[in-house]
Amino acid sequence: MKKMILFAVVCAFIAAPAYAGMWELDKDTALGLTTSSVTTGFATANTLTVYDGPLTKVYGTGPAIYGNMAGEVGFFGGLAGDTLPGTAVMEISFTGALALSGSGFDGITAFVANDNQSLWSYQLFYVDSVYGERTSGWVELPPLGGNTYITAPASSLGSLDLSNVTNIGLRVKGQNMGGTDDKYPSYSDDFHVSLVPVPAAMLLGVLGLGTAGLRLRRRS
Helix, strand or coil: CCHHHHHHHHHHCCCCCCCCCCCCCCCHHHHHHEEEEEEECCCCCCCEEECCCCCCCCCCCHHHHHCCCCEEEEEEEEEEECCCCCCEEEEEECCCCCCCCCCCECEEEEEECCCCCEEEEEEEEEEEECCCECCCEEECCCCCEEEEEEEEEECCCCCHHHHHEEEEEEEEEEECCCCCCCCCCEEEEEEEEEEECCCHHHHHHHHHHHHHHHHCCCCC
């Protein structure tokens, strides 16, 4: 049974969806997403913190319920709603000048994982100096590792030239904050979200160690 669970986990992580023609957000670019602003609602005292870590990286010293980052680059921040219940949105964008290259892309895609214990929604965006801002739709993810790929397509007027991208980032939305449904964030709450999928080789190494541990336990 344990082998079947390990096999299922491996398949879930290494079976990356095929987004032909899309540029995928990489770790170096994700680590540059350090500028934050609140576009709806207002911020709490918690500032944005960015975590660079492998699969076993934990968000600071917070409660274990937040667990490990499902992705390689983690983001922690706080939001509050204007009213009860309310909605709050934080925009996390790139700091400095982007140095991306390549052309002929159909847009940008990114792996996103909700590592928090509440439901949060996410939107990918980028700014094209020729065609303006391009965004994905909002995607609500279940708690504690719920993940997907979200995609912001290129303009229908032309393909994406990465050298024209002047900004890129992620928007985090807390809905129904302070409402009666405890699946959603409280009035003032923290989010935990990670980007960039864990490399298959790293994941297989970690799972291999786990399998070895199980064998040792059986023999002892």
